[in-house]
Amino acid sequence: MLEGETIVGDDIAYLRNINGEARAVNVEKGVxxxxxxxxxxxxxxxxxxxxxxxxxxxxxxxxxxxxxxxxxxxxxxxxxxxxxxxxxxxxxxxxxxxxxxxxxxxxxxxxxxxEAFENLDPRWDDPDGVEIGAIVYGGRDSDTWVPVQEAFDWEHGIVTKGASLESERTAAVLGKEGVREFNPMSNLDFLSIPIGKYIEINLEFGRKLKKKPKIFAVNYFIRDKETGEYLTDKNDKKVWYKWMELRVHNDVDAIWTPTGYIPRYEDLVPLFREILSKEYPEELYIKQFTIRIPENLAKIDRIERIYGKIEGTPPELFRILEEERKRLEELREKLGDYVSPKDVEELMKQTQR
Structure with a gap:
C-alpha cells in the first residue's frame, strides 16, 4: 500500500463501461x-x-x-x-x-x-464505483522488462503487457522457484472461458470506451546483468506509481521506446527526493531503464509460440507482437543489443518521433 493514497479494495475489481467510461466497483469485504x-x-x-x-x-x-x-x-x-x-x-x-x-x-x-484500514476510501462500497485512470500489469521478471512503462494505446497494452505477462515462480506458488510462467493478466487460474476469448473480450471492452484508461506494466524484480543484484528497492514502487499518476494527468512527458513510454530521468529525480527522501543516481536510472533487446525479442518468440497453439486467439495479437518485434529490430540495427534510455531519447529527438 502507498502512504498518502486511499484504497477501494484489495485485489479484485468489477469493471464496467458506463457511458463510455471505464468504472470499477469493489466486490470484496476484506484483505x-x-x-x-x-x-x-x-x-x-x-x-x-x-x-x-x-x-x-x-x-x-x-x-x-x-x-x-x-x-x-x-x-x-x-x-x-x-x-x-x-x-x-x-x-x-x-x-x-x-x-x-x-x-x-x-x-x-x-x-x-x-474497514480496519485507515486509508480506506469513502467510495469503497459505492455502487457507482470509481473512474479507472490506469490499469497496471506486473509480474516477477529478472531480465526483460524495465521497472515501469506505459503502453502506446489500449490494444498495445492488452497484448504486450497484459496478454504477454510472465512471472517467475516464488514460494507463494507451489512448485520450483524461478521458473518463468505464462500468466496473462495474472488471471490464468481464475479464467472460466478460453484464453483466446478472454483476450478478445479485453480488446473489445476498450474499443467501446470513449475514454480509455492508460495501461502500464511494472517490474520490481529486474536484476543487474553483471552482479545479479536487484536494481530496485521495495519502496521504489511509490515513485513508479506517482509517475504513472502524472502520466494519467498528462503532467510529464516520456521517452518513446520500442516497447512503450518510459520515464525521463529529470522527472524521477524530484519524485525520489519528495517521496523517498533519497537521491537517484543517473547511473542507476540507466541500468534500470536500458532496453534489453535480445531478452524482449526472446519474450515475443515465447508468447507467439504459446498463442500459436491457443484456439481462438485474435489475429490482432500476432499483428501487434510483430509490430513490436520490428521496432526492436530497427532499434538494434541503430544502437545495438542494449540501449541506454539516454541514447533512445537522443535518437528520438533526431528523428522527431
Whole structure:
C-alpha cells in the first residue's frame, strides 16, 4: 500500500463501461494478503492494522507460547521456539530433505476486514464505483522488462503487457522457484472461458470506451546483468506509481521506446527526493531503464509460440507482437543489443518521433 493514497479494495475489481467510461466497483469485504516482509518501516499501514485489536486471521505464521504471531521479515527478533506449519518448531529445525524450516511459511497470510484500514476510501462500497485512470500489469521478471512503462494505446497494452505477462515462480506458488510462467493478466487460474476469448473480450471492452484508461506494466524484480543484484528497492514502487499518476494527468512527458513510454530521468529525480527522501543516481536510472533487446525479442518468440497453439486467439495479437518485434529490430540495427534510455531519447529527438 502507498502512504498518502486511499484504497477501494484489495485485489479484485468489477469493471464496467458506463457511458463510455471505464468504472470499477469493489466486490470484496476484506484483505487476504501475503504477510512475509511486512514491517513497520516499509509497510506502516499494514503494520498498524496487524498490531491493532481486531478480528484477524493469521495463517502459517510462527506462534510463541503466549500466542503472539511472528513472520519472516517483520523486523523484530524471532523466538527460537514456537509452533508453525511444521508443528513444534525450533531454530535450526530441518525438513525431511534436510532444508532448514523458516519460522513462517513463505506463503503465510493475514485476513482482515477492509474497514480496519485507515486509508480506506469513502467510495469503497459505492455502487457507482470509481473512474479507472490506469490499469497496471506486473509480474516477477529478472531480465526483460524495465521497472515501469506505459503502453502506446489500449490494444498495445492488452497484448504486450497484459496478454504477454510472465512471472517467475516464488514460494507463494507451489512448485520450483524461478521458473518463468505464462500468466496473462495474472488471471490464468481464475479464467472460466478460453484464453483466446478472454483476450478478445479485453480488446473489445476498450474499443467501446470513449475514454480509455492508460495501461502500464511494472517490474520490481529486474536484476543487474553483471552482479545479479536487484536494481530496485521495495519502496521504489511509490515513485513508479506517482509517475504513472502524472502520466494519467498528462503532467510529464516520456521517452518513446520500442516497447512503450518510459520515464525521463529529470522527472524521477524530484519524485525520489519528495517521496523517498533519497537521491537517484543517473547511473542507476540507466541500468534500470536500458532496453534489453535480445531478452524482449526472446519474450515475443515465447508468447507467439504459446498463442500459436491457443484456439481462438485474435489475429490482432500476432499483428501487434510483430509490430513490436520490428521496432526492436530497427532499434538494434541503430544502437545495438542494449540501449541506454539516454541514447533512445537522443535518437528520438533526431528523428522527431
Amino acid at each position: 487476504f494478503g501475503i504477510i512475509k516482509g511486512i514491517n513497520a518501516k516499509d509497510d506502516p499501514i499494514q503494520w498498524k492494522v496487524l498490531h491493532t485489536p481486531n478480528e484477524i486471521i493469521f495463517s502459517n505464521v510462527l506462534i510463541d507460547d503466549k500466542g503472539k504471531p511472528y513472520w519472516t521479515g517483520m523486523g523484530e527478533e524471532i523466538p527460537e521456539r514456537g509452533y508453525n506449519h511444521s508443528g513444534e518448531w525450533w531454530k535450526g529445525k530441518k525438513d525431511k530433505e534436510g532444508n532448514e524450516i523458516p519460522p513462517s511459511h513463505p506463503n503465510a497470510r493475514f485476513t482482515v476486514s477492509l
